[in-house]
Amino acid sequence: xxxxxxxxxxxxxxxxxxxxxxxxxxxxxxxxxxxxxxxxxxxxxxxxxxxxxxxxxxxxxxxxxxxxxxxxxxxxxxxxxxxxxxxxxxxxx
Numbered sequence: 001x002x003x004x005x006x007x008x009x010x011x012x013x014x015x016x017x018x019x020x021x022x023x024x025x026x027x028x029x030x031x032x033x034x035x036x037x038x039x040x041x042x043x044x045x046x047x048x049x050x051x052x053x054x055x056x057x058x059x060x061x062x063x064x065x066x067x068x069x070x071x072x073x074x075x076x077x078x079x080x081x082x083x084x085x086x087x088x089x090x091x092x093x
Contacts, residue, residue: 040090047086054079 001009057079061072 043086043090047083047090050079050082050086054083 054076057072057076061069061076064072
């Protein structure tokens with residue numbers, strides 16, 4: 001076998017190896033994408049539940065007498081912070 005043929009074969013093997021690595025990386029990327037999508041929808045579900053809880057707390061605050069108003073206000077503020085944190089987690093790059 002000539003130097004040229006040896007070189008061509010060597011480069012062909014390298015390129016084939018690189019193709020395999022790229023295919024593996026593509027598979028990993030798809031898995032990461034699936035995991036990120038699952039995490040995204042999990043956060044959206046949490047956000048939806050927290051929003052419902054906050055709406056309930058606001059309704060309770062509106063119905064509360066003056067003595068309970070501060071307690072419900074504190075609960076609602078806590079829910080608001082949780083909502084903001086979830087929104088930040090979802091929108092973070």
